[in-house]
Amino acid sequence: MATVEHCLFCFEALSASLEKRTPMTLYQVQSSWTAYPKGLDEEDDDDEQPELESFDSSPPSDNESGKPSSSVPVPRNPILERLFNSSSGSSTPASSSSSSLSPSTNNTTPSSSSTSFVPIGLHPRRTSQRSSNITESPLFITWNTISPSSSKSLRGCIGTFEPQPLSSGLSSYALTSALSDHRFNPITLRELPTLEVSVTLLTDFENAKDPMDWELGVHGIRISFYARNKRYGACYLPDVAPEQGWDKEETIVSLMRKAGWGGKREKWSEVGDLKVVRFQGMAESAGWEEYKQWRDWVKNGEQKNN
Structure with a gap:
């Protein structure tokens, strides 16, 4: 399933494109997120007293080649390697797994710190056991604009049902959904601070027995049908x-x-050859503020080691 690192990578791809710079790779994002000091909110579990999630040094789930990393998450980028070495002296890197962050969770991130390495506890986000060993998948990238009142409005959403290597597919569709969704103008550099990105990796495709053979909140659906001698989907x-x-x-x-169907609502079931494919996929989201604080931390680490 999708992870926070996937969302950060989408922001990195878009930000780098608009800023005319070379983006970090997915592997570099995953490695730096593992080392990034993250505060832990209390988790709901079966125990009466909630416990902090334990720290470990697990490597990122996949890299650019699609192969699992070895026991120690050593970045290919020498700057990130020095960043790892600098942070490992005081604490063990936190687990990279994390649950969805959206305006509805009421989790907020404090303003960016001026120090290079912010102590554990100053970057709160709710964490879970979510992780991903997926190296390729059908995927959709959704960009939303977040208003001051925390309401969302769609800003772009494009994806593919064909499996994509995540190292290239996330970057490609992050840019396509941001810059080439025909329903909207391309996202601009000045809009970045207002954005949230959501990544959905799609799984479990099944042909539905009928148009109602799927569950709300569990399945997404893809439909196709004929009307006026034209195929719609x-x-x-x-x-x-x-x-x-x-x-x-x-x-x-x-x-x-x-x-694009314009018939009467009560006539929807009378269209020709209505087929429904159901699928599953849990989205992960991240906002600009979270991306910016993480990216500033990486940049400060690079400057400190230069």
């Missing part, structure tokens, strides 16, 4: 219907509208 990710408060029929009709 569109898809919704698993979180769309619950966020909008739709039932199954409302979701199907909305999706048909999205595909």
